[in-house]
Amino acid sequence: MLDEKQASDEIESDVAELLRSLRRVDAPGDMLFRIRARIADRAPRGGLGWRAVLAYAMPLALLAAGVIAYLALLGGSPETVVDESAAVNAPILINAEPPSTAPDVAIETVATNRREVSATNSSAAQPSRTGSQALDVRDNRTTSTDEAAREGRRIMPRGMETRQRDGHKPRDFQEPVFLSPSDVLDQIGLKVVSVDGGLRVESVRDRSLAGRSGVRQGDVIEAIDDRKIDKNSMLSVPFNGRILKVVRDGTPVVVELKP
Amino acid sequence: MFDSSTTDHELIAAARGGDESAFAEIVERYRGQITNFVYRLLNDYDEAVDLAQETFVRVYFAMDRYHTQYAFSTYIYRIASNLAISEIRRRKRRKLMSLTGLFRSEEESEVEFQPPDVRPLADEMLIETERDLLIAKAIEALPERYRLPIVLRDVEGLAYEEVASVLGLGLGTTKSRISRGRGLLRSKLADQFEA
Numbered sequence: 001m002l003d004e005k006q007a008s009d010e011i012e013s014d015v016a017e018l019l020r021s022l023r024r025v026d027a028p029g030d031m032l033f034r035i036r037a038r039i040a041d042r043a044p045r046g047g048l049g050w051r052a053v054l055a056y057a058m059p060l061a062l063l064a065a066g067v068i069a070y071l072a073l074l075g076g077s078p079e080t081v082v083d084e085s086a087a088v089n090a091p092i093l094i095n096a097e098p099p100s101t102a103p104d105v106a107i108e109t110v111a112t113n114r115r116e117v118s119a120t121n122s123s124a125a126q127p128s129r130t131g132s133q134a135l136d137v138r139d140n141r142t143t144s145t146d147e148a149a150r151e152g153r154r155i156m157p158r159g160m161e162t163r164q165r166d167g168h169k170p171r172d173f174q175e176p177v178f179l180s181p182s183d184v185l186d187q188i189g190l191k192v193v194s195v196d197g198g199l200r201v202e203s204v205r206d207r208s209l210a211g212r213s214g215v216r217q218g219d220v221i222e223a224i225d226d227r228k229i230d231k232n233s234m235l236s237v238p239f240n241g242r243i244l245k246v247v248r249d250g251t252p253v254v255v256e257l258k259p
Numbered sequence: 260m261f262d263s264s265t266t267d268h269e270l271i272a273a274a275r276g277g278d279e280s281a282f283a284e285i286v287e288r289y290r291g292q293i294t295n296f297v298y299r300l301l302n303d304y305d306e307a308v309d310l311a312q313e314t315f316v317r318v319y320f321a322m323d324r325y326h327t328q329y330a331f332s333t334y335i336y337r338i339a340s341n342l343a344i345s346e347i348r349r350r351k352r353r354k355l356m357s358l359t360g361l362f363r364s365e366e367e368s369e370v371e372f373q374p375p376d377v378r379p380l381a382d383e384m385l386i387e388t389e390r391d392l393l394i395a396k397a398i399e400a401l402p403e404r405y406r407l408p409i410v411l412r413d414v415e416g417l418a419y420e421e422v423a424s425v426l427g428l429g430l431g432t433t434k435s436r437i438s439r440g441r442g443l444l445r446s447k448l449a450d451q452f453e454a
Contacts, residue, residue: 019413
């Protein structure tokens with residue numbers, strides 16, 4: 001055992017000796033000059049280096065991106081904001097006259113609302129939809145390009161041709177517009193504020209629809225046409241509700257609006 | 260201005276203060292060792308000179324971050340080792356790609372992998388004997404994990420503790436690798452020992 005170790009040590013010693021005997025190479029004489037040239041080449045010059053750019057430009061860029069994102073969020077995607085409130089609060093759907101100059105995005109938004117509201121009203125078991133469900137409804141929309149690729153033009157007998165295909169509305173179809181309750185009720189002469197359980201009437205305009213029908217200051221409107229309302233509800237314009245359920249001095253009262 | 264009694268740390272301190280001659284003294288002290296060390300690892304003089312220069316450039320720019328609790332020789336050998344390891348691995352990748360033929364465009368397909376330059380240079384200092392060339396080839400053929408400790412210990416003459424510190428290994432591991440590397444070299448250079 002000892003001999004083996006001794007032999008191994010001798011071998012290692014031989015190898016080490018051999019390596020030590022190797023001729024050493026030297027560096028070129030102008031190495032210092034070359035090194036200084038490299039250092040001068042890499043030394044930071046005047047102006048902004050990439051580190052400075054990273055240090056200042058990146059935070060500024062992030063800040064700008066954040067501001068843009070915030071503004072976009074604040075302005076909001078009209079579809080998302082209106083969809084969720086409309087779906088959750090089951091607004092009243094009334095045939096309406098939207099502004100004819102509404103931008104395309106607004107028309108898309110309202111069209112989406114209409115589908116959701118229709119679906120909501122048609123199903124008593126599902127009084128409300130979540131935001132994701134509302135998105136699903138949107139996803140099922142088809143574009144005119146898709147339709148064109150799938151469906152051929154239906155040929156009708158002479159004289160019975162129609163430019164409107166079944167199930168599709170013309171482009172100028174008038175969609176309802178939804179506004180907050182205070183804005184809509186203002187049109188029938190009521191100034192309201194939100195309170196627990198509904199909307200309290202702050203003032204009633206003389207000779208207005210509400211005034212003529214007997215709505216009084218201090219009434220708390222709980223429901224319109226059997227649908228509860230609060231500050232988050234969305235009402236269609238123009239308003240054509242018929243029955244207001246109000247609480248007057250603690251007593252429930254039904255007020256029928258008289259056109 | 261500086262003599263041999265000036266320590267490395269004193270030179271670094273002076274160089275930090277803007278004394279260019281202190282840095283020149285550091286280069287003068289270590290340029291031969293570092294060049295020889297890298298040359299024995301790569302067996303390519305031009306590349307060794309290039310990496311040795313790069314080592315000093317990095318020392319220059321990292322001088323403010325250098326901690327004097329470590330020996331400067333350990334520090335500079337570690338930088339040179341890292342550069343050499345990167346070069347060894349880069350060559351290995353190039354060789355692999357050359358063998359597989361991957362990642363070669365049509366223009367490059369005609370260019371063969373360039374092996375390390377083993378031609379003796381014009382400088383008479385580099386005219387090596389046939390025996391030295393054989394040893395150099397044997398070292399070059401060693402796996403990286405044995406090559407570095409062997410060169411540091413047996414070519415550069417560092418102590419085991421210094422080798423361990425340069426490579427960031429334990430003392431036992433370092434000794435084991437050096438022993439194993441010597442065994443491999445012995446088998447590769449069997450003819451030299453029988454002669």
